[in-house]
Amino acid sequence: MSDTAIAVSGLIKRFGDQLAVRGIDLEVGKGEIVAFVGPNGSGKTTTIRMLCGLLTPDGGEGHCLGFDIRREYDAIKEHVGYMSQGFGLYSDLTVRENLGFSASIHQLDARQQKVEAALHEFQLQHYANHLAGTLSGGWKQRLSLACALMHEPELLLLDEPTGGVDPESRRSFWHIIRQKSAQGVAVLVSTHYLDEVELYSDRLAYIHTGTMLASGTMQEVIKQSSLVAFRLPGVSTALLETLEKQAAVSMAEVLAGGVKVTGPDRMALERCLNDFGLLTDAEAVAPTLEDLFFYLARHHRQLDV
Numbered sequence: 001m002s003d004t005a006i007a008v009s010g011l012i013k014r015f016g017d018q019l020a021v022r023g024i025d026l027e028v029g030k031g032e033i034v035a036f037v038g039p040n041g042s043g044k045t046t047t048i049r050m051l052c053g054l055l056t057p058d059g060g061e062g063h064c065l066g067f068d069i070r071r072e073y074d075a076i077k078e079h080v081g082y083m084s085q086g087f088g089l090y091s092d093l094t095v096r097e098n099l100g101f102s103a104s105i106h107q108l109d110a111r112q113q114k115v116e117a118a119l120h121e122f123q124l125q126h127y128a129n130h131l132a133g134t135l136s137g138g139w140k141q142r143l144s145l146a147c148a149l150m151h152e153p154e155l156l157l158l159d160e161p162t163g164g165v166d167p168e169s170r171r172s173f174w175h176i177i178r179q180k181s182a183q184g185v186a187v188l189v190s191t192h193y194l195d196e197v198e199l200y201s202d203r204l205a206y207i208h209t210g211t212m213l214a215s216g217t218m219q220e221v222i223k224q225s226s227l228v229a230f231r232l233p234g235v236s237t238a239l240l241e242t243l244e245k246q247a248a249v250s251m252a253e254v255l256a257g258g259v260k261v262t263g264p265d266r267m268a269l270e271r272c273l274n275d276f277g278l279l280t281d282a283e284a285v286a287p288t289l290e291d292l293f294f295y296l297a298r299h300h301r302q303l304d305v
């Protein structure tokens, strides 16, 4: 048995003249959580939809759970758990009916029993007869996850599952996801929340305008970018714009009590700060994931991790 849940290469998707996904490679191992990140419109949803058999790729090849993504999309749909953006619930069905519907599309045996078990596992009993459309964001998210897990999939594809839900719901959502991954479920999850990448994901994959620019652990990717950052205490925000225009500076931002500059070349950045008489007081700080994402979004540099 392979340890790989997703292995695809050269995936391409066009919408008319637009190349939404431009030949991306992606691997996700069993029991691994990979955060799929990148700016709005970069191609995350399109990629996820190709992986779960809802969109046919225009190019590329690969497997999900051993099934060919171009030929065996029906088998993939059957075996993968998918949460779409906005949760994809039937708002005029009750919580119990949504779970029942999910059980029936997967043609599960003992449906009623499984629905009751899911209501219990996800602590949805109190809302069982409420219409899904009347639930709060956090409960909709929980129900949507329960529906995606109804058929005990080995791979979860989650498209911005935590968008618009409160911190407590996010935390309990991630608690469930980490439990599932400990049981061997592979997870690819798109998110705009950096803390979810840092705290809960094993690796990240960063996509920009349909191209995968970086993938690896957070530490690997930051190291590969060779980004360095300095805090410049007491520097006025007036200097910020000037600093940002320097070739050595990829980003300059205001912090409490000063400015922070980031760049991919330590020597060049130090020279630049020296030219402005700022090097003596500059304090080296560790670049953050946010620094990295800004850098990748602005400079589109492909990292080789």
Ligand SMILES: Nc1ncnc2c1ncn2[C@@H]1O[C@H](COP(=O)(O)OP(=O)(O)OP(=O)(O)O)[C@@H](O)[C@H]1O
Residues within 6 Å of the ligand: 015, 018, 020, 038, 039, 040, 041, 042, 043, 044, 045, 046, 047
């Ligand atoms: N069905 C479609 N028809 C035409 N263009 C589409 C379609 N679906 C997506 N696109 C375009 O493809 C590009 C990638 O969109 P996609 O939704 O995959 O990005 P995303 O990274 O998921 O964005 P977000 O973070 O905002 O959800 C965008 O320019 C989008 O407008």
